[in-house]
Amino acid sequence: xxxxxxxxxxxxxxxxxxxxxxxxxxxxxxxxxxxxxxxxxxxxxxxxxxxxxxxxxxxxxxxxxxxxxxxxxxxxxxxxxxxxxxxxxxx
Numbered sequence: 545x546x547x548x549x550x551x552x553x554x555x556x557x558x559x560x561x562x563x564x565x566x567x568x569x570x571x572x573x574x575x576x577x578x579x580x581x582x583x584x585x586x587x588x589x590x591x592x593x594x595x596x597x598x599x600x601x602x603x604x605x606x607x608x609x610x611x612x613x614x615x616x617x618x619x620x621x622x623x624x625x626x627x628x629x630x631x632x633x634x635x
Contacts, residue, residue, distance in 0.1 A: 558585070562578060562581060562582070565577060565578065565581055566578050596608060596612075599611055
C-alpha cells in the first residue's frame with residue numbers, strides 16, 4: 545500500500561512540477577524547457593538505478609547506503625546555502 549501511495553504522490557509531484565516549470569517560460573520556449581527537464585529527470589533516474597544495482601551487486605548494501613548519502617548531503621548543503629543567502633538578502 546505504501547508503494548502505491550508513493551507512486552501516486554510521485555506522479556502528482558512530477559506532473560505539477562512540469563506544469564509549473566512550463567508556465568514560467570514563453571510559449572516559444574515551453575517545449576524545449578520541458579524536454580530538457582524530462583531528459584534530466586529520467587536520465588538521472590536511469591543512471592541512479594543502474595549504478596545502484598551495480599554497487600549493490602559488487603560491494604553490498606552498506607556501500608550503497610554510503611554512496612547514496614553523498615548526493616543527499618550535497619543537496620542539503622546546497623539548499624541550506626541558498627536559504628541562508630536568500631535570508632541575508634531580504635534583511
